Amino acid sequence: MRYSSEFLEGLRIAWDAIRANKLRSGLTTLGIIIGIVTVTLMATAIQGLKRGFVQSISALGADVLYVQRTGWFINSEAEWRRQNKRADITYAQFRALARQLNLARAVAPQVDTGRPVKYKNRTSSSVHIIGTTDQFLYTGGLTVAEGRFLSSAEAEGGRPVCVIGAQTATNLFVGEQAVGHRITIGGYRFEVIGVLEKQGDFLGAFSLDNQVIIPVQQFTTLFWHDPDYTIQVKAISLDALDDCREELRGVMRKIRHVAPGDEDDFAINQQSEFLKTFDKVIGTIATAGLFITGLSLFVGGIGIMNIMFVSVAERTKEIGIRKAIGAKRRTVLMQFLTEAASICLMGGLIGLGLAWPLTLVMARFMPATMSLSVVGLAILVSLMTGVVAGFLPAWRAARMNPVDALRNE
């Protein structure tokens, strides 16, 4: 009861003081507004970057293992040279692996190249051509928008059919159905049997929608006879991913005749490695970014401290009166802390109001939205700034001797 009354009194005094010095309060608040805007935008940008990345790599599939000749992240040149000497992964090895794995839901080979694709007089100059089997639908986590995916018979056989990405479809076919038409890939004719749903891009580097999927047999016959395969293995469940990885490693060692005690001559890559590396990078960016933007908030806080010292000096007499009629140290301290925190909170709220439209602009470049956690954090940080910056002035006021304070005019 007592505390709430004192707190309400503190709020009333704070409001009176802010109103009595509108210009001064406004200018001081400006420092906090700028600080909160920059910190909020930084936090939102970091969240946006992270979300964008996670969206990108989710195309990789969390429960999919990628068996490749080399690893995705190689830390030294010596390591790179060593891995480069490894023998290619062959189609026969893929067949053997697919036969022997028990903990895999789907196993698909993947080989790629770039080729121009034509339909009538329209050309897409460099399209990502993927040779694979029907199982790629599962390992790649794809959805067919129109038509159908490769059948297993088509994958193994020689019929020239293809499934094309959403962007490839819109590039080549204007006002026409893609399915059923024949397109020319690197000089060879293929019938379009399906169009994939839109997937977006990978890390902003290339579009996942500008691709053409053809049977692996067609790929090796027409474009590349002995390619180095990537084998995609989808585990039976996300929980079984580690077990699947172990089984996969054992089988693969056997297939490639790795002697016991020798190290693997292949790599098993997975999405979480990307995440780990990215988390490290974004962590550094976040620390540096928030520190730098935090400096502007710090400057704003100094402004608050300065103005609170002025406010305390101006109201020495008032402090004396309040103490004479029974205000305790704690009460006076709370009064000035409330005032400082109110100014900062006001700045924080205005700052959030300004950051909101800026976030919408940012959203054009990355999947950034002002999240509730950022809003909560901004409010908390502005309140904290007020309390920290207001403490010294408030402490000075609280410790004033009532006799001296009353004598002040």
Place this chain on the structure above:
Amino acid sequence: MSLIHLEKVTRRYQMGGETIHALREVSFTIARGEYVAIMGPSGSGKSTLMNIIGCLDTATSGTYVLNDVNVSEMDDNQLAEVRNKEIGFVFQTFNLLPRANAFHNVELPLIYAGISAEERRRVTVEALTSVGLADRMTHKPNEMSGGQRQRVAVARALVNHPSILLADEPTGNLDTKTGEEIMGVFEELSRQGNTIILVTHEEDIARHARRIVRIRDGLIASDEARR
């Protein structure tokens, strides 16, 4: 039954390397219900004495017992509580909060005492009515005359039903007629049984009290009952 008992109270200040003896072993007693004037020229130590009695300041040595409680060893917060509950101040310059209206000025001690909003409202209205300002509650100090302001200050001093009403030159900033009016208010309060201590250097004003204590050079020069 003494309300106030001072025993060899001494107050020294350090001022620019020089020690000033504002009070030298002052001892006296005030009983409940007395109306006392403390007189003396400026620099006599009467303000210091008032500050000590009002718990705004503490003695360098000696003891001060207020209402059977030894106040001389209390810390800041305890003194604030004593000021809030036991003492009502009326100052020469009124010392109202300029931005607060009459009602809020009078309500303030009740807020610090932790009294509920409902109760505060009732008691505050009562206090303002008793000084004849029931129709001025929403006025701010700068919208009121000197006499009205001082009556707001009296209402504020009385609102917590303190043991002592401590008035420091309460008529110093008022014209003679208004001053007499305020002294009339004190007269009435004294008749109701309030203990009043009046600090002044004007004989005319001191004459309203029933006991006059004269201070000179930090010592009690005389202490006499009137009538």
